[in-house]
Amino acid sequence: MRRRSSLPVTFLVPTLAILLVLSMVPTLYAVVIALQSRELSTTGYSWVWFSNFADLFADRRFLNAVWVSVKWEIVTVVATMVAAIGLGVLMFEVAGPRLRNFYCLLFIIPVLLPRVSAAFVWKFAYHPLYGIATYPYRLLTGGLIFDPLSKPGTALFAVASVDVWQWGLFFAVIVLKLLETLPPQPIEAARLDHARRWQIHAYVTLPMLKAPLISLMFVKMIESLRSFDLIYVMTRGGPGVATETLDMYAFSQGFIESGKVSYASAMAVLMMIATVITFTMLWKRVQA
């Protein structure tokens, strides 16, 4: 009965067609623009083929942006996973059911905030003179000034801390839920063998959760690509170019500084190729 129905066709085809059009038109058009010499200020353009790409690889600011993006990706993914697993295990160990529910509710709040809000909240908090997060430092040092967002060495970490605040706490909730789905027998067995608490988690529970934890990391890697709002509000890529990631640089080339839309698009196309290839390969490995 199910087999002969027209339902799959009428339900699937329009949606997939619309998704295909909505995604393929911009991506193909991004490639077209990248091969031209469009600028915001003028309407005329010519085909310059690959010269935008050649320029990119000679552009030291672009290479810096690549490096900053890679650093951002590594710092946020690693810190998020460490915070999530640490807090998740702690909740599993010492919190009763009601306390767990309470913490879960608290830990979901940051991730629901718009990135713009989260960025503002912490931009105030990091303010060298009036910020609440820098207050303990002022108190302890008798009024010395610490400005994490305007030092090249700390700016990236200060912005990354906001990302971890949002995602690390949220993932801690997921790690807890994953631990709760495990069967109790292996844990009991390890306990009978006099394993310590941390040994039980390091050698029994976390290895059992390897597959979902890797999927979780995969999700975080994708979400970490969306760093633009945080960086745009908190540092605008500064100080200097210390926090200028690829999307920030593409945006400022295309819209703030010079209006070189084609140059920006060439950058976006390179990003797109790199991420699609990396994540497709990772996804196939995760699924296998």
Add this chain to the structure above:
Amino acid sequence: MKQYRLRPGRLIAKTVLALAGFLAVFPLLWTALNALKNNVDIITRVPKVVFTPTLANISYILGRDSVLTGLCNSAVACGAAVLIGIVLGLPAAYAVARYPNRFAGDIQFFVLSLRFLPPVAVAIPLMVIWLQVGLYDSLPALIVTYSLLTISVIMWLAIPAFQGVPKEIEEAAFVDGYGAYSVFWRIALPVAARSLIGAIAFSFVLVWNEFLIALMLSSSNAKTLPIVASELSQQGMNVPWGILNASVVLLSLPPLLFLGVLSGFLNSVFRQKKS
């Protein structure tokens, strides 16, 4: 004896947890508190906890035309995009979940891969396209662009939700003479409703919080609330801290309304995995 030895460890663990819980909400509460302060009470070297509250910031924010337009634009753009996501995403998810075919895996991967696309790579060409069509800086352009997001996210999350509906119920309905479409309408949708509402709420939060695409596709008429809020901070050295804090609170409230729905959704996802 062993219990006794473990105590200090447990105490430290509980302290760390309490600290994390404090860290999760305190910055936001502090912002809300600042929204009720006069500027003099915010710009102090020692944070002030006791102050005479004022509603001036909040009434200033709610009285600004730009903020109200931003609020309207956000509501219309997100509402319409989520509606399109529901109408197109849910049926497609049901078809993938219940009518297995050889492309099911590819379809799921395609839907997920839309999330890999860097937002800049989508926003730049779309800006040029909308400029050429004459729809740049208009709500329809924003709605169409956001639909790509909502359809794919709702579809991705609704597939497991529909798979969680017990097959027996649907089979029984077929036996009773229901057609394929009425099984979807009268059985699958109501039974999966709880998880589906979670998926829909999630997609709403996602587009409400969206920034980069809105920034690139609007210049004056179609600005959404996040853009308006971010512009308030760019008024030189004389930052109106209280007003800024109030706008952050206003911007954050709608997603927080879904806190209950979304944490329930999370619970139901993991309860399914357990069984």
